[in-house]
Amino acid sequence: RLYRAGEDPLSVLAAGTVRRALLNSSAAWVVQFYSSSCGHCVAFAPTWRALAGDVKDWESAIRIGVLDCGEEENYETCKEYGIHYYPTFRYFKAFTKQFTTGENYKAGADRELQTVRQMMIDFLQNHSQELRPPACPPLDPVSSSDITSLFDKSSPHYTAIVFESNSSYVGREVILDLIQYENIVVKRALNSDKPFLEKLGITSVPSCYLLHPNGSHGLINILKPLRSFFSSYLKSLPGVRRKLLLPLQLPIKENKEENTEIKVWKEFDKSKLYMADLESGLHYLLRVELATHKTLEGAELKTFKDFVTVSAKLFPGRQPVVKLLETLQEWLVSLPLDKIPYDAILDLVNNKMRISGIFLTKRIQWVGCQGSRPELRGYTCSLWKLFHTLTVQAALQPKALINTGLEDNPQIVLQIMRRYIHHFFGCKACAQHFEEMAKESMDSVKTLDKAVLWLWEKHNVVNNRLAGDLSEDPKFPKVQWPTPDLCPACHEEIKGLHSWNEDQVLQFMKYHYNNGNILYKYTDGQTDSSEVEHGDRRETKDKSLLKKPSGNRENKILDQENVLDSESRVLDKLIANHSPVKDRGKSAVESADHKETKQSVSFLGIGFSNIDMSLCVVLYVASSLFLMIMYFFFRMRSKRWKVKYYRSSV
Numbered sequence: 293r294l295y296r297a298g299e300d301p302l303s304v305l306a307a308g309t310v311r312r313a314l315l316n317s318s319a320a321w322v323v324q325f326y327s328s329s330c331g332h333c334v335a336f337a338p339t340w341r342a343l344a345g346d347v348k349d350w351e352s353a354i355r356i357g358v359l360d361c362g363e364e365e366n367y368e369t370c371k372e373y374g375i376h377y378y379p380t381f382r383y384f385k386a387f388t389k390q391f392t393t394g395e396n397y398k399a400g401a402d403r404e405l406q407t408v409r410q411m412m413i414d415f416l417q418n419h420s421q422e423l424r425p426p427a428c429p430p431l432d433p434v435s436s437s438d439i440t441s442l443f444d445k446s447s448p449h450y451t452a453i454v455f456e457s458n459s460s461y462v463g464r465e466v467i468l469d470l471i472q473y474e475n476i477v478v479k480r481a482l483n484s485d486k487p488f489l490e491k492l493g494i495t496s497v498p499s500c501y502l503l504h505p506n507g508s509h510g511l512i513n514i515l516k517p518l519r520s521f522f523s524s525y526l527k528s529l530p531g532v533r534r535k536l537l538l539p540l541q542l543p544i545k546e547n548k549e550e551n552t553e554i555k556v557w558k559e560f561d562k563s564k565l566y567m568a569d570l571e572s573g574l575h576y577l578l579r580v581e582l583a584t585h586k587t588l589e590g591a592e593l594k595t596f597k598d599f600v601t602v603s604a605k606l607f608p609g610r611q612p613v614v615k616l617l618e619t620l621q622e623w624l625v626s627l628p629l630d631k632i633p634y635d636a637i638l639d640l641v642n643n644k645m646r647i648s649g650i651f652l653t654k655r656i657q658w659v660g661c662q663g664s665r666p667e668l669r670g671y672t673c674s675l676w677k678l679f680h681t682l683t684v685q686a687a688l689q690p691k692a693l694i695n696t697g698l699e700d701n702p703q704i705v706l707q708i709m710r711r712y713i714h715h716f717f718g719c720k721a722c723a724q725h726f727e728e729m730a731k732e733s734m735d736s737v738k739t740l741d742k743a744v745l746w747l748w749e750k751h752n753v754v755n756n757r758l759a760g761d762l763s764e765d766p767k768f769p770k771v772q773w774p775t776p777d778l779c780p781a782c783h784e785e786i787k788g789l790h791s792w793n794e795d796q797v798l799q800f801m802k803y804h805y806n807n808g809n810i811l812y813k814y815t816d817g818q819t820d821s822s823e824v825e826h827g828d829r830r831e832t833k834d835k836s837l838l839k840k841p842s843g844n845r846e847n848k849i850l851d852q853e854n855v856l857d858s859e860s861r862v863l864d865k866l867i868a869n870h871s872p873v874k875d876r877g878k879s880a881v882e883s884a885d886h887k888e889t890k891q892s893v894s895f896l897g898i899g900f901s902n903i904d905m906s907l908c909v910v911l912y913v914a915s916s917l918f919l920m921i922m923y924f925f926f927r928m929r930s931k932r933w934k935v936k937y938y939r940s941s942v
């Protein structure tokens with residue numbers, strides 16, 4: 293992980309601790325929500341660590357925390373805090389009584405240590421008088437008369453006054469640096485009262501004027517008028533010492549599984565594509581990255597719909613995954629809503645309507661995308677692979693998108709990727725870089741083959757830019773891909789200079805990202821030791837793959853969820869959200885009715901739809917009624933016959 297509790301001078305928060313730490317805290321907080329797989333978060337970690345060390349003495353007034361949204365156990369929490377991008381910085385005031393998602397960090401893009409530190413001070417000053425952390429002394433400047441009243445009086449402690457200009461933060465920084473020290477009080481004053489400054493002999497700011505406990509006073513002499521010089525001078529005064537404070541404790545973490553988890557290295561072949569990577573990536577994309585968006589509408593919804601359509605048609609996956617994508621696509625097409633709550637989509641992705649034969653793993657299994665440390669590679673690697681696969685599949689099956697409204701556009705997969713990255717990709721800075729590349733040359737792509745090559749080339753540009761970066765996995769250095777050992781024919785030399793043979797690269801891409809090169813080892817439904825490496829594709833219908841693997845915790849939870857779930861939840865949500873628009877609600881009902889017919893119950897290996905089941909019940913009731921009527925009819929007849937017979941015999 294990027295930050296380690298106990299080793300780094302900050303609080304490492306997690307799903308089980310974050311709420312209790314932030315609620316009703318006597319100190320304010322600034323929390324960085326990051327993802328350990330985000331290159332920019334990796335690059336920023338040393339700065340954040342340095343900042344935490346720099347303001348460690350301020351922690352009884354304002355604390356620094358981190359929460360890793362890339363960690364599976366924190367997914368839900370990050371969603372609750374509305375984290376869409378990494379890193380996201382949020383401020384939390386002291387003594388908040390109710391859950392809040394915090395205030396966004398609004399400092400400049402540089403996020404330099406000094407800028408963040410100054411933001412922290414501004415934030416502390418934004419607290420109302422009553423809610424200000426008790427450990428934080430007043431940070432506003434004092435007046436000349438206030439200072440004069442302190443002169444020539446003995447006092448139990450030193451009083452230091454930092455004179456500074458209006459825009460300076462030095463005074464406030466020194467005040468906060470000394471909050472954990474006793475026998476000294478630090479104040480700040482502005483340099484606006486010139487005669488007063490002259491009287492004290494202050495010729496430049498910032499300067500520090502010191503009043504001793506015995507009443508004597510004078511300017512302090514230091515080499516440089518810097519925060520660190522002032523603070524260290526004041527801390528070293530005789531009698532000034534650190535207060536004996538109990539170290540601030542974080543609530544005990546409820547989930548202690550983290551350290552006991554043993555990650556086993558999975559051997560893999562780098563010339564192959566692993567379905568486990570693609571499925572894990574799809575799981576993360578659908579259940580984590582997109583799920584941070586409460587509702588999808590406008591351009592976001594359009595992007596999502598197009599992404600699902602393209603994936604449903606081109607993803608070379610196993611039958612249950614393809615069926616999930618197809619069902620999702622049909623459902624989205626049938627909903628004429630301009631706003632969809634993402635929970636409704638999640639219900640379908642999680643197959644809460646129990647539609648048979650659709651299933652996407654909930655387990656992350658990185659194989660070709662595994663990193664040598666947990667924070668490296670993973671999702672971003674799988675996202676590249678997913679989009680390369682889609683561009684290659686589009687080139688191999690040019691008719692696949694017919695009747696989707698997305699046909700006849702050679703750039704379609706690239707454009708969807710561009711929009712996906714723009715709207716949803718957690719790494720904002722990555723998205724900006726990608727957008728710059730797209731703006732520059734995506735328009736020049738005129739064929740499906742060129743789309744494959746465009747993405748290959750741009751991926752290499754990114755590889756080049758990131759080579760040697762902190763986010764680079766030393767075990768998987770960023771290189772120009774495919775390397776000569778993977779594709780010797782792709783590499784040439786012209787007059788001693790390396791050049792690519794693009795025809796060969798295209799052929800290689802079409803081979804590498806095609807079905808025949810996909811291995812199914814480590815996917816759910818295949819045991820790790822399985823020798824069977826090729827699973828079924830979208831064409832085959834192996835029933836065993838439709839079954840969820842049982843035994844692990846997640847699947848048990850999934851099963852429970854499925855049992856408890858009511859099938860109408862998706863609909864209820866949609867109707868609740870869109871009730872004012874009657875005909876839209878009706879369409880949603882119709883579409884769900886349409887889906888209802890697809891739900892089925894299996895009996896003796898035969899699938900019965902809900903309509904079948906309803907017909908059975910109706911027929912059963914009707915035949916029972918019929919039998920009862922017949923019974924009473926014949927009873928009456930026999931009674932009447934008996935009466936008639938008796939009378940005649942008499």
Ligand SMILES: Cc1cc2nc3c(=O)[nH]c(=O)nc-3n(C[C@H](O)[C@H](O)[C@H](O)COP(=O)(O)OP(=O)(O)OC[C@H]3O[C@@H](n4cnc5c(N)ncnc54)[C@H](O)[C@@H]3O)c2cc1C
Nearest residue numbers: 331332669672673675676722725726748751752763768773
């Ligand atoms: C659109 C996008 C933009 C990104 N921008 C940034 C950024 O600005 N800064 C940052 O720190 N991180 C960025 N990332 C993440 C970064 O590119 C890597 O994904 C991450 O560092 C993990 O690297 P990796 O070693 O797994 O290899 P990745 O670069 O993720 O590659 C994954 C796999 O794809 C194959 N591959 C490699 N190159 C090519 C190629 N040219 N064509 C086809 N296949 C190839 C290889 O098998 C490789 O293992 C971005 C990711 C994406 C999806």
